[in-house]
Amino acid sequence: MFKSGLIKEYSPVISFGARLLDLCIVVGGGLLAHYIRFGHLRLYDYYEQALVVGALLAAIVLPMFRLYHSWRGKELWRQIWRISLAWAVVVLILVLLAFGLKSGALYSRYWAILWALIVWGSLVSVRIAVRLLFNFMRERGWNHRHIYIMGAGDLGRNVAHQLREASWVGYDLIGFWDDNPKLQGTLVESVPVMSCEEGCRQLESDKKHIDEIWLALPLRAEERMREVLRMLRHNTVNVRLVPDIFGFHLLNHSVTEVAGVPVLDLRSSPMRGLNRIVKAVEDRVLAALILLLISPLMVLIAAGVKISSPGPVLFKQKRHGWDGKPIKVYKFRTMKVHQEEDGQVTQAKKNDPRVTRFGAFLRRTSLDELPQFFNVLQGRMSIVGPRPHALAHNEMYKDQVEAYMQRHRVKPGITGWAQINGWRGETDTLNKMEKRVEYDLYYIENWSLWLDLKIILLTLFRGFVHKKAY
Structure with a gap:
């Protein structure tokens, strides 16, 4: 480790x-x-x-x-x-x-x-x-990254050869994925070849040891690349494309070179390098200041929750966080204590009998979300980011909404780009969830400190009270 x-x-x-x-x-x-x-x-x-x-x-x-x-x-x-x-x-x-x-x-x-x-x-x-x-x-074996290469043809073998020749860069090839049955189960460049499906299964069972997947397919295999990306949609491993452009003479092209191999980043998190530090400082400083300011209000809300119905003040629920890892999220309890069947999570609906009168007020004003600033201080969440969904909802939607799990390339947030644009509250149709994911992915793709500050500012004006929050 x-x-x-x-x-x-x-x-x-x-x-x-x-x-x-x-x-x-x-x-x-x-x-x-x-x-x-x-x-x-x-x-x-x-x-x-x-x-x-x-x-x-x-x-x-x-x-x-x-x-x-x-x-x-x-x-x-x-x-x-x-x-x-x-x-x-x-x-x-x-x-x-x-x-x-x-x-x-x-x-x-x-x-x-x-x-x-x-x-x-x-x-x-x-x-x-x-x-x-x-x-x-x-x-001496330090700071190595483990990769799979999709494609054991001439391009993939060329990549493997150059990585072996430049072993000092620290990229270790674990295996090839290839659709050719004749190659599956054999060794190419001294590493095993397996089918893409088998590789995906191994990736799920051993994903802690795989850092990247490189697609070394001909440019004409665009449809197959789409299929591979779809197969990887539930995984947050970095995916890179090795374009078959060795014979081209390009001008002003923008490609990353690793050991002399041109690669394009297809999927990665914006929270790398200085961005990660800026985001962490932003979250911790703002969360500490906000908690200091709202602490009297939180005491009053806690008393109101206790009076409204028997049970704990806080509601704790597991959600998916950064890289899809489960985290425990805090909220003020807004419902009567109840137990759902078969571990299901039923979204609150209009006039839901489980919601207390005081809880309905907290939901409409988003005041039930205030304890999540403690999640931010713990490093589990950010102030701005995609809203965390219940684990059951992720299982429900990950196969229905394209790139749904890519929301987890950043920490979940208390507020987000989707929320200030009206996509919050009950997602009773597939279209509503698709629009929320669309806005979440826009945020991830265009993240900046200024975008975060803009979202926080807009939240103050139009992100708290919402008629769709039941």
């Missing part, structure tokens, strides 16, 4: 640390250049201002060059070229600012050139050192 998942598990922390280290290099390089030039570290105000502006520009410009995305399997010279270009843009902006503000005469040219060279050399050296460290770790 430690060897195979350390880097993957802490990739957001590593990404944040890399950004922080780069900023330290920018400031530290300026201080070192000043010491070399002047023999001391007593900086004038305008030197300090230059270092601060340089660090701010680096924080903005360097991420724009995708320096903090995964460089696994890509050539080192490309990474060096990208960091060199990014730092050159920062230096150019600093020069233009000095020229525009007519402050260039204040600075020593020797210091400025030395600062630029020291920072550039340090940024490049750090990335070379990190690359060597990761190679060292992967040679």
Whole structure:
């Protein structure tokens, strides 16, 4: 567990640390250049201002060059070229600012050139050192990812061969999936070949050990790719397409290269790297502030629930969370204590006799959802995201609504894009659930901090009271 998942598990922390280290290099390089030039570290105000502006520009410009995305399997010279270009843009902006503000005469040219060279050399050296460290770790079995390849034809074998030749990238091929009965049960490139159906069954029983599935099929096999994606619709494993474009000459194409193999991401979560850290900070800070503000209201609601009918104040129910893992969600109890037959979960309907009068008020105003801010602090939920459905509802709809389970690529939320657009409350028709899923997937595909803030703001105006909430 430690060897195979350390880097993957802490990739957001590593990404944040890399950004922080780069900023330290920018400031530290300026201080070192000043010491070399002047023999001391007593900086004038305008030197300090230059270092601060340089660090701010680096924080903005360097991420724009995708320096903090995964460089696994890509050539080192490309990474060096990208960091060199990014730092050159920062230096150019600093020069233009000095020229525009007519402050260039204040600075020593020797210091400025030395600062630029020291920072550039340090940024490049750090990335070379990190690359060597990761190679060292992967040679010893650390930070490996396990994959299946769909397609044992020429393209799939070419991919397998290149992965074997570039073993330092840490991608381990577990097996092939192929529709050819003659290949099934044999070894290709020293790994077993199985049918797609058998592979899906193994994936369900052993999904903790499989990180990705690569589709290495001819471009004409579009329909088969659709079928495979449909077979994988209940699973949140990352799916990549290896396009059969080795013989093409492409210009300005956008493909990810791993060990020299062009791959396209088909399905993945937006909560990776810095995004994951931003989302976590957003959730924890806002949830803590909101709970502090609403704590008196929650005490009053708890008393009202207790008075309205016998039973506990909180209603706890298992729902699916991130990656489809079960979580326990809290709500204020709005129904009389009852037991449903055969573990069924019946949605509340208009004039439902199980709902108390006080509970009906809580449902209409969404005040029954307030305890879920504790779920957010626990890390089980987010403030914004697809609403979590009961486990029984997921089982009911996952085969009726295309890509239904893809909602679980992010944490479930207290409010969401579907809710502020009117798709909340009872889903008594398939069309209503399809529309809710459509809006949930739009949110996942277009996630940003600004979209979250927009949804929170709109929730305050039109997301609480709703006539369809029974």
